[in-house]
Amino acid sequence: MRHNYKGRKLGTDSAHTRAMKRSLVAALLANDRIKTIESRAKEIRPDVDRIITWAKKGDLHSRRLAIARLGGDKELVREVFEKVAQGLFADRNGGYTRIMKLGNRKGDNAPMVIMELCTEPVKKKAAAKPVAKKAAPKKVEAAEEKAVEAEEKAAEQATAEAEEAAEAPVAEEAPAAEAEAPAAEKAKEKDAE
Numbered sequence: 001m002r003h004n005y006k007g008r009k010l011g012t013d014s015a016h017t018r019a020m021k022r023s024l025v026a027a028l029l030a031n032d033r034i035k036t037i038e039s040r041a042k043e044i045r046p047d048v049d050r051i052i053t054w055a056k057k058g059d060l061h062s063r064r065l066a067i068a069r070l071g072g073d074k075e076l077v078r079e080v081f082e083k084v085a086q087g088l089f090a091d092r093n094g095g096y097t098r099i100m101k102l103g104n105r106k107g108d109n110a111p112m113v114i115m116e117l118c119t120e121p122v123k124k125k126a127a128a129k130p131v132a133k134k135a136a137p138k139k140v141e142a143a144e145e146k147a148v149e150a151e152e153k154a155a156e157q158a159t160a161e162a163e164e165a166a167e168a169p170v171a172e173e174a175p176a177a178e179a180e181a182p183a184a185e186k187a188k189e190k191d192a193e
Contacts, residue, residue: 055084
């Protein structure tokens with residue numbers, strides 16, 4: 001039974017796993033990018049995030065915790081704390097690492113990845129917008145568009161009829177019913193075209 005053991009075993013005993021994780025974290029913090037297998041990268045991600053969070057605090061206790069986690073490498077801890085003090089991760093509230101998959105290794109088919117620190121600034125989201133109505137189905141939208149087009153055509157026809165009526169000579173006025181009939185026929189002819 002494996003009581004009180006946390007995390008992946010990574011095919012080794014616990015002391016070797018701890019040493020491997022410590023060296024991978026140190027290599028990532030020193031070089032900003034490493035190439036390793038996927039399970040190891042996923043296993044060291046919380047450790048890297050924890051060390052960077054301590055560096056953002058920047059106090060003596062956090063520095064001592066980071067030194068203990070990295071196996072006593074004071075110079076590396078100093079470099080990490082200086083990078084973070086310059087504002088490298090100031091606008092980021094976690095997720096300091098990125099894992100990009102490369103494919104499988106030729107010899108043993110292990111899934112290889114590149115793990116790197118995310119140093120570019122975070123894009124701020126726009127202010128909260130009012131909740132919009134849910135999108136209507138496409139059929140309803142198409143029917144609404146057709147209705148709007150029909151209204152626009154009717155308005156254009158009414159405008160054209162008004163202009164024709166204004167241009168007609170006053171002496172040849174016909175009853176209103178007779179004037180509307182030719183206009184309706186003209187509208188039907190336009191729709192047919």
